[in-house]
Amino acid sequence: MKISGLFFIIFIFSLSAIAQQKLDRITVENNEFINSKGEKIVFRGLNASDPDKLEREGQWNKRYFEAIKSWNANVVRFPVHPSAWQKRGEAAYLELLDQGIAWAEELGLYVIIDWHSIGNLQTELYQHDMYKTSKKETFDFWQVIAQKYGENPTVAFYELFNEPTTNNDQYGKLTWEQWKHLNEKMIYLIRQNGGKGIPLVAGFDWAYSLTEVKDHPIKDKDIGYVSHPYPQKNNDARSQQWTKDWGYVKDKYPVILTEIGYCAPDYEGAHIPVKSDATYVEAITSYADQKNISYVVWVFDTNWAPRLIEDWEFTPAPHGKVWKQKMLSY
Template sequence: MRHPPRSGLLLVGAAVALVGTAIAPTVTASGATPACTVEYSVTNQWDAGFQGSVKITNNMASVSSWSLTFDFAQGQEVTQGWNAKWSQSGTSVTAANESWNGSLASGASVSAGFLASWSGSNTAPTGFKLNGTACNVDGEPTPTDPPPTDPPPTGEAPKLHVSGNKLVDASGATRRMLGVNRSGGEFMCVQGYGIFDGPVDDAAVEAIADWKANTVRIPLNEECWLGLSNIKPEYGGANYIAAVKDLVAKVEAHGMTPLVELHWSYGQYTGNSAGCSDVHATCQKPMPDAQYTPSFWASVAGTFKDDPAVAFDLFNEPYPDRATSTTTQAWTCWRDGGTCPGISYEVAGMQDLVDAVRGTGAKNLILAGGLAYSNDLSQWLTYKPSDPTGNLVAAYHVYNFNTCASESCWNSTLAPVAAQVPLVAGEIGENTCSHGFVDTVMKWFDDRNLSYLGWTWNTWDCSSGPSLISDYDGTPTSYGIGLRDHLRALNG
């Protein structure tokens, strides 16, 4: 869903879940101020990879460019990075400034992050040097192994996987994903207001469960997850990841499936139907970017790979068809990425993102939405990405103002897809403050035993952006009452 304006909505305070998490190892100085300090953190770690970051503080004279070097001791290898030009020769790693963050005044700091592989042990690097000058020289503590990632939550959420064109749980019983979207994690952090829009404590999640929802879709922001430099530290990186993990755990504790989804991403697009001109992740872009999105999904998959109850939705609403001149170009861009006509940044295709997830060893369920803001699945089967696990699902969005918003369109374009793979309507809604349209959608999907999630569990004006509730205790709007009563009738 493309969001309504936020200016009025964000004047009120929002409850922000900031869950403490160990960030180790961290190397800091003590005693007299050294020439430079480097704080090194491992924010995520999985079987063969990890996500790390460095915060560099320059205590010398101002510099117009910088280069940080350090040595890994046990065969770790940097595979991707951001906020710096990363390279590695043997055990020696170099992070050199980008064109936009080279100036580093005395007392100023800069942060950069990376993904890397490891095996055996993953001790902290040593020998940090900034422009050749040793950092942390007056009492470097001995590096220690980072703690293992938190164990997966022990809720009762089903462990879904694909069987033919159905979703089934671990026992083989057919399941449907029926629930709501919980918006906020995609925009609050990048706008500097918090992490979630409204409360996400146990009572707030219990209110969703009280509607008899069994799935909660959680939109995310890749810059916030990766902790890029334009995000306030309190709302990005480790704090953001911890808050998302905490919400996922609460959703599972109430027996519901958490569906984590990439909503807003990096990349400047000013072409047809552009949502913003900003290079940063402040709106819906036509396609994921190759610079950060594979890193985002590798990190997310690494975080949740040991919890098969978590499902992944690769990209909210692709619309390369608005940028390209032909349908073939649009679908090719959608699957393969690269240099796409009409899109100025390098694109990560759906195959790239599937590969990024599966490269971590994660076997979690994956959803992939089609063209036209996920409203067009007409050639989804033709361009379907390859998934070695066979756990790929077609995602679809429909609102009363979409092109494909009639039973005749659903019969001609959705039914053939649903005959071969599971189909999930990740967003359904209408901007009428009523529920006549979603009632029609739900009946069509019910008749075919398919899945759908209402947009959105947020207290906005239901006419400017379809909002299911007027209060986080679960009080429905005149639009939301249709979904609530229907879910209770199905699952009550």
């Protein structure tokens, strides 16, 4: 009887520990993300590189997530490239997501699952082969994610499509009405398949511009909008132009900057639109903080640019030091 009682106590304690690990469900109220107590939540975190890439390099592990947490992050974004999803296969890729979500939950990190394509989903023309997908595959992906993780509050966000762009019609025409309709179909599909997370909708110009939202918002109110305001998207009168291009949306709806970042023009991997200096960090974070806008810095990797770390001991790059200092200041 004593042994049985001891096992029972251990079992109850284990259940209690598991329950304590579960993160609170995040929902939308007006223009804010809130928890179950109605408290406003602002997310500040880091972008992982693709889980497939990290696993192939032997870096998809709890240690990686502990390093992200040590920067005072409360959210991590998983960029799932269509090519990686296709090559690894659904079942094997979901195993990676299972692992990452479990590590994130254990450390108190919320997760954004991002379908990481760049191009025109309407015409199915893309910037690079790694981004090639189809409407059917995209819908199938979100159906799978909703069914598997819809009840898991750790998976707080579903970023429907990373960076839509027509690039001056290089990838074919895409009107806002068409893009709006595609997103509304994805949101409906997610909801019908049990997805309780928050869908995130990006605007045009590589997810920078949200100007169309003013007159033609997404019909579903329980969503957030995305912008990627890298420094070279706007070099002059930043705050005024940011307000015009995407910041005004926060007056009515939640906004999350799922990619921000910079590096020096002469730093390895520097490219348009990320070339800048540390003044960008203060400008973009001050603007975001004033409006309770969440943000996620790109990218916690040793070679994707602009990389935040120099090596797998997680030594910050020069610009990584600036970001880490800022995030630890909260």
